[in-house]
Amino acid sequence: MQAVHTAATAPAPRFALRSSELPIGVVAEQLGLTLRAIRHYEEMGLIACGRGPKNVRTLGQSARARLAAIADLKALGLPISEIADLLGPDGACPDRLKARLRAQLEALDARRSAIAGYLSGL
Template sequence: MQAAALSKNNTAAPRFSLRSSELPIGVVAEQLGLTLRAIRHYEEMGLIACGRGPKNVRTLGQSARARLAAIADLKSLGLPISEIVDLLGEDGACPDRLKTRLRAQLEALDARRTAIAGYLSGL
């Protein structure tokens, strides 16, 4: 087995390099708490565009990572992926529609909280 070449500061040099803004899919998945399968699915749906690195590894640039983070955030807020597709659009977020949808989500949660509190007070 070959040892990695050492740079001048005695650290192992990478065997390959990506453009500085590109990260491998595994690193991005770990950072965002997503599965590789989910990221590949979002790519297949056309929500994000992945590049390719050495050995055909999917890579994500800064804009794809930001979009993926927005998708993850919206999913964690309870929005289904079908709505997220519509709200984000192809060219980025539709802020007015997104704000309207999130306000409606918040109103529904407030109503649910009120109903739960009322039920609890009757126990």
């Protein structure tokens, strides 16, 4: 006679995701990143991924927050090598990062003024 498992008696899965962890695919979709980019950031040591069922990479809340900061800084035009140098280990914005963003903003303002001047001459 076969044992029948009901929801109440079914064995727990061997690898259960903690409620705060999400699979890499879900995180990639939420942040608009590719799986390859996330794996690259992990290889660079910028984020730490856990492992879930079938060895799928998972990201906890702090890794997702750090990854979101990385994605934001990339969208602002900073190269990943510079982000790696500027981003603190806890994902906070250190003074060097603030100074770099201020410098980038000044450069963009100067470029905007130059474009506006050129347009006015057309």
